[in-house]
Amino acid sequence: MTISSNDLDPKFKFEIANIPGSELIKRCFTCGTCTAICPVSNTFAEYDPRKIIHMIILGLKDRVLSSENIWQCSHCETCKFSCPQGVQLSEIMGALQNMAVRDKYVTPDAFEKFGTAPCKATCPVHISIQGFIGMITEGRYKEGLRLIKETMPFPGICGRICHHPCEMKCNRGKVDEPLAIEYLKRFLADRELEEGIRYIPEIEEKKDEKIAVIGAGPAGLSAAYFLAIKGYPVTVFERLPVAGGMMAVGIPEYRLSRDILREEIKTIVDMGVEIKTGVTFGKDITIESLKKDGYKAFFIAVGLHVSRGLNVEGENLDGIIHGINFLRDVSLKGNVTIGERTIVIGGGNVAIDVALTALRSGAKEVEMVCLESREEMPAWEDEIKDALDEGIKINNSWGPKRFIKENRKVKSVEFKRCTEVFDTEGRFNPQYDESELMTLEADTVLLSIGQACDMSFAKGVPDLDVSPRGPSVKDPITLETNIPGLFVGGDASYGPRSVVEAVASGKEAAISIDRYLKGEDIGADRPLEWKGIELEPQDVEHLDRQQMQRLSIARRKNSFEEMDLGFSEQQARLEAGRCLKICGTQNRGR
Numbered sequence: 001m002t003i004s005s006n007d008l009d010p011k012f013k014f015e016i017a018n019i020p021g022s023e024l025i026k027r028c029f030t031c032g033t034c035t036a037i038c039p040v041s042n043t044f045a046e047y048d049p050r051k052i053i054h055m056i057i058l059g060l061k062d063r064v065l066s067s068e069n070i071w072q073c074s075h076c077e078t079c080k081f082s083c084p085q086g087v088q089l090s091e092i093m094g095a096l097q098n099m100a101v102r103d104k105y106v107t108p109d110a111f112e113k114f115g116t117a118p119c120k121a122t123c124p125v126h127i128s129i130q131g132f133i134g135m136i137t138e139g140r141y142k143e144g145l146r147l148i149k150e151t152m153p154f155p156g157i158c159g160r161i162c163h164h165p166c167e168m169k170c171n172r173g174k175v176d177e178p179l180a181i182e183y184l185k186r187f188l189a190d191r192e193l194e195e196g197i198r199y200i201p202e203i204e205e206k207k208d209e210k211i212a213v214i215g216a217g218p219a220g221l222s223a224a225y226f227l228a229i230k231g232y233p234v235t236v237f238e239r240l241p242v243a244g245g246m247m248a249v250g251i252p253e254y255r256l257s258r259d260i261l262r263e264e265i266k267t268i269v270d271m272g273v274e275i276k277t278g279v280t281f282g283k284d285i286t287i288e289s290l291k292k293d294g295y296k297a298f299f300i301a302v303g304l305h306v307s308r309g310l311n312v313e314g315e316n317l318d319g320i321i322h323g324i325n326f327l328r329d330v331s332l333k334g335n336v337t338i339g340e341r342t343i344v345i346g347g348g349n350v351a352i353d354v355a356l357t358a359l360r361s362g363a364k365e366v367e368m369v370c371l372e373s374r375e376e377m378p379a380w381e382d383e384i385k386d387a388l389d390e391g392i393k394i395n396n397s398w399g400p401k402r403f404i405k406e407n408r409k410v411k412s413v414e415f416k417r418c419t420e421v422f423d424t425e426g427r428f429n430p431q432y433d434e435s436e437l438m439t440l441e442a443d444t445v446l447l448s449i450g451q452a453c454d455m456s457f458a459k460g461v462p463d464l465d466v467s468p469r470g471p472s473v474k475d476p477i478t479l480e481t482n483i484p485g486l487f488v489g490g491d492a493s494y495g496p497r498s499v500v501e502a503v504a505s506g507k508e509a510a511i512s513i514d515r516y517l518k519g520e521d522i523g524a525d526r527p528l529e530w531k532g533i534e535l536e537p538q539d540v541e542h543l544d545r546q547q548m549q550r551l552s553i554a555r556r557k558n559s560f561e562e563m564d565l566g567f568s569e570q571q572a573r574l575e576a577g578r579c580l581k582i583c584g585t586q587n588r589g590r
C-alpha cells in the first residue's frame with residue numbers, strides 16, 4: 001500500500017510534526033533493522049518498533065498512544081544510527097510517551113513507575129550506556145563513540161579516571177559484578193585514537209553572539225563544546241600555559257595519558273573553539289573589557305587551585321610544599337626534585353596522587369599521615385591499595401603538632417594522636433590526645449589537606465555575589481548569578497567533586513547561555529528527573545568481569561607511564577556481552 005501525506009489524520013499529522021525527525025518517519029520501508037537490533041525487542045517479541053512506526057504512518061493515533069508497547073522503549077539508543085532511512089526511533093518513542101501522558105491515555109501518576117536503565121539515570125551526564133555497550137557487542141565502535149560524544153566530550157578521559165557512579169547501580173552487580181562501563185568507554189576512545197580519525201560533532205547553523213568562558217577545566221571546556229555545537233563563537237581564557245584544568249595539572253600522567261587529554265581538547269579546538277592560555281581573568285581581562293570586545297554571555301569555571309594550610313608551627317619552612325603545587329610543577333615542568341624521605345600529610349585521593357607522584361620523582365621512602373582511621377579515610381579503596389602496593393606506609397589517626405627545623409629547612413614533623421575526627425553530628429572536629437606523640441624525619445613534606453577557590457578572579461567582576469568559598473549561584477540548576485548573562489559552575493561553585501560532574505555543570509551552563517541569548521525561559525523544564533529501574537535479575541548465568549591489564553608494580557614505581565593498559569577488542573566484546581540490557585522495560589523518555 002502506498003501512503004501519501006493526505007492519508008494521515010490531520011491532527012495527528014500536526015502533532016507528529018513536533019517530534020524530532022518526524023519528517024523522516026514516512027520514509028520507513030519497514031525493513032526491520034530497528035527491530036532486529038533492539039535489545040527490548042530481542043527479549044520481548046511483542047515489542048516491535050517497526051510496527052509502531054507503521055501505525056504512526058497509518059495515522060492510528062488511538063492505537064499508538066494507548067499501546068502498552070510504546071512504554072517498552074528504554075531509550076538505550078542501540079538503534080541510533082542503525083536506520084538506513086535515518087528515523088530517530090528513541091526520540092520518537094519519547095515524544096509518543098509524553099503525548100500519551102498529556103492526552104490522558106495513561107493516568108497522570110503513570111510516569112511515576114517509568115524509568116530508564118539505572119546506569120544512564122545515575123551518570124551525571126546521562127550517557128546512553130546500554131546503547132554504546134550494545135554497539136560494542138555488534139562491533140559498531142565508531143557509532144558507540146559518537147553516542148557518548150552526544151552527551152559529553154571526554155570519553156577517553158572519563159574512561160580512565162571517572163569515579164563511575166553508573167557501575168554502583170548496574171543491575172548486573174546483583175548477579176556477580178557490575179559491568180566495567182568506565183573501561184568500555186575507554187576502549188572506544190582508544191580505538192579512535194589508534195585509528196587516527198577523530199569524530200568531530202556536527203555544528204549547527206553559525207550564530208553571531210560571542211561567548212567568553214573563563215577557565216579551561218572540564219566545566220569550561222564542556223560548556224565551550226556544547227555551545228560550539230550550537231554554532232556560537234566561543235573563546236576560552238585560561239590562566240595556565242596549558243588547557244585541561246586539573247585534568248592537565250592535577251591528575252597525574254600515570255593515571256591519565258596526556259595524549260588522550262590533548263586529543264580530546266584538540267577536537268574542541270577543531271570545532272572552532274579558541275583557547276587562549278596564559279590569560280588571567282581579573283588581571284589581564286575583566287568582564288568590562290570582554291563586553292567591550294563584543295562578548296554577550298559569560299561562563300566562569302575557575303576551579304579550586306589554592307591549597308589549604310594547616311596553621312601549625314613551622315609550616316612555612318623550606319622543604320614544605322603544597323601537594324597541588326607539586327603536582328602542577330611535575331605536570332608543567334616534567335621533573336621536580338624532592339627529598340629522598342618524603343611525608344605526605346592528608347588521607348584523600350589527592351594525597352595518594354601526591355604520594356605516588358613523589359615516588360616517581362625521586363623519593364626513596366614515602367609515608368602518608370592522616371587524621372582518619374583506615375576505615376574513615378576519604379580516599380577510595382582502590383587508590384589506597386595502589387599506594388600500599390607501591391610500598392607507601394600509611395600512618396592513620398595522627399595530626400601534625402609542629403614542624404621541626406634544621407637551619408631554615410624542615411628536618412622532622414611531630415604528630416599528636418588523633419582520637420576522633422568527626423563529632424556526633426558528623427561535622428569535622430578533630431580531637432587529640434597530646435600525651436601520645438610521634439616524630440618522623442623528613443627532607444620534604446607535602447601538604448594535601450584540601451583545596452579552595454583562588455578568589456582573585458573576582459577582581460574581574462566586582463559586582464558578582466561571592467562567598468568566602470567561591471562565586472555564588474542564584475539558581476543551582478540554571479547556574480545563573482546576580483549578573484544577567486553571567487553563569488558560574490564547576491568545582492569553584494559547588495566544592496571539590498569530579499570531572500564528570502564538572503562536565504555536567506558545563507553542559508547545563510551551555511543550555512542556559514543558549515536560552516539566555518535567544519531570550520527564552522532559562523529555567524523551563526529543568527531539572528529533568530531521572531529514575532533508574534531496579535531489576536531483581538533471576539536465573540542469569542554468572543560471567544566473570546574482564547580484568548584490565550596493568551603494569552607491574554616494579555615498572556609503575558619509577559615511571560609516569562600509564563599504569564592501566566586498556567581492554568583488548570576481545571575483552572571489550574566479552575565484557576559488553578555481560579550487559580543485562582533490559583534494565584527497565586518502561587521509560588518516561590528523554
Ligand SMILES: Cc1cc2nc3c(=O)[nH]c(=O)nc-3n(C[C@H](O)[C@H](O)[C@H](O)COP(=O)(O)OP(=O)(O)OC[C@H]3O[C@@H](n4cnc5c(N)ncnc54)[C@H](O)[C@@H]3O)c2cc1C
Nearest residue numbers: 215217218219239245246250281303490491497498499502
Ligand atoms: C590531584 C587531583 C586528582 C583528581 N583526580 C580525579 C579523578 O581521578 N577523577 C575525577 O573525576 N576527578 C578527579 N579530580 C577532581 C577533578 O579534577 C575536578 O573536580 C575537576 O577538574 C573540576 O573541574 P573545573 O572545570 O570545575 O575546574 P578545574 O579543572 O580546576 O579548572 C579550572 C581552570 O580555571 C583556571 N583558572 C583559575 N583562575 C583563573 C583566572 N582567574 N583566569 C583564567 N583561568 C583561571 C585554572 O587554571 C583551571 O585551568 C582530581 C583533582 C585533583 C586536584
